[in-house]
Amino acid sequence: MSIELEPMTDAMRGGPDFNVGDVVRLKSGGPAMTVEQTGGKAIRCAWFNGGGYNSGVFHLSSLERA
Template identity: 50%
Template sequence: MEIFEIGQIVRLKSGGPKMTIKGADAGAWACQWFDRNGKLHNDTFPEDMLDIFVKKRHASGFGE
């Protein structure tokens, strides 16, 4: 069962930048993201290493 969808925003369970799901590859997910300098990166991660990114709500009512 695939728990992620192409275009969904995820983050490594250990932290790091928000990444976009590009596609699935045998139990792993191809992701891409921009670093602080605006450079595009690509890598593939096992499903167990990723969480769906959810914006945190602040007391002010504004996200992230």
């Protein structure tokens, strides 16, 4: 499944500036994740857990650099 993310403008940037390839983590904890796609106020991240590939879209404000 592919989600189309809108391009991020300077006005939308309310938190850290993440780029594809950055390693991030949820502020509430969890595994280190790699940023796959950025846009708008959402960021698609990927991580491996239990030997499997996972990905998800997270709100910009819920992430911090790992």
